[in-house]
Amino acid sequence: MSGTLCCVGNLTIDVAVAPDLSAVESAGGDALYAALAARLVGGRPRVLAPIGADATPALVDAIRASGTDPSALPRRADPTVRNVVRYDATGGRTWELVHGEANFEAMSVWPADVDDEARQADGILLSAMALRPQVELAGWLRPRTAAVVYFDPQEDYIAGNEDAVRAAVAGCDVFLPSEVEAHALAGTTDPAVACREFLALGPRVVVITLAENGCCIATAEAPQPVFLPAERVEPVDSTGAGDAFAGAFAAVHLRTGDPIAAARAGSRAARAAVSGHGIDGLLTATAEPAR
Secondary structure (H helix, E strand, C coil), X not given: CCCEEEEECCCEXXXXXXXXXXXXXXXXXXXXXXXXXXXXXXXXXXXXXXXXXXXXXXXXXXXXXXXXXXXHXXXXXXXXXEEEEEECCCCCEEEEECCHHHHHHHCCCCHHXXXXXHHCCCEEXXXXXXXXXXXXXXXXXXXXXXXXXXXXXXXXXXCCCXXXXXXXXXXXXXXXXXXXXXXXXXXXXXXXXXXXXXXXXXXXXXXXXXXXXXXXXXXXXXXXXXXXXXXXXXXXXXXXHHHHHHHHHHHHHHHHCCHHHHHHHHHHHHHHHCCCCCCHXXXXXXXXXXX
């Protein structure tokens, strides 16, 4: 297996506003964070995400840095998804989706955007997008690809859409929710109980990320969760940490088949992601040798 990974999701332009109101603009988007992290740990990623009419040079350069040709991406006449992320003195943050939910949905990946190269990849990571395109893709892909399908949900859309999200989970091979997402979908704060519920839906591997407490991993063969600590670091910007974890996890899991090794790689990539503003931490990190 060559370990090719298609990172499906969004591209964004993010403005981080510090408590002193200073602002830093950077390229972003879950597909980009995931691909950069996968590349960092020796993977062979490709971004699949629509590129907007107002894509900045910095965004185009970052796409190239991930190993993807920007000219090969789906084109939209719509503006790029823009986020304003405001941080308070305690490290908390609020998000403003500048162009609204309709733009976010339009700039997500739909089945019509998925080409033969994507379907023939060894792995496909469905990063958090708008609800409709993500759950539609999960169902559409399963009979059309032999790839290992990784599913990373979006916490904001779970409430009221639990059945649709569970159906999407049933169509994936590896489920990668955060602690908040697992609680919302399983209705429990116990990660072990949530893992058992998610495994019963059909995935072979479940990984619940627990923020500063690391993650827990359960598999169909070994359903009792294994807990791994997080890589400790003083974060500069926590944006993209979960996406980086998912991208690195998928890359190493494809290469090794070992979810524990993959989770450790995900933790290292998340540490790199939070060490700088936006994608800077991933761009400047020294690539690790393939394992």
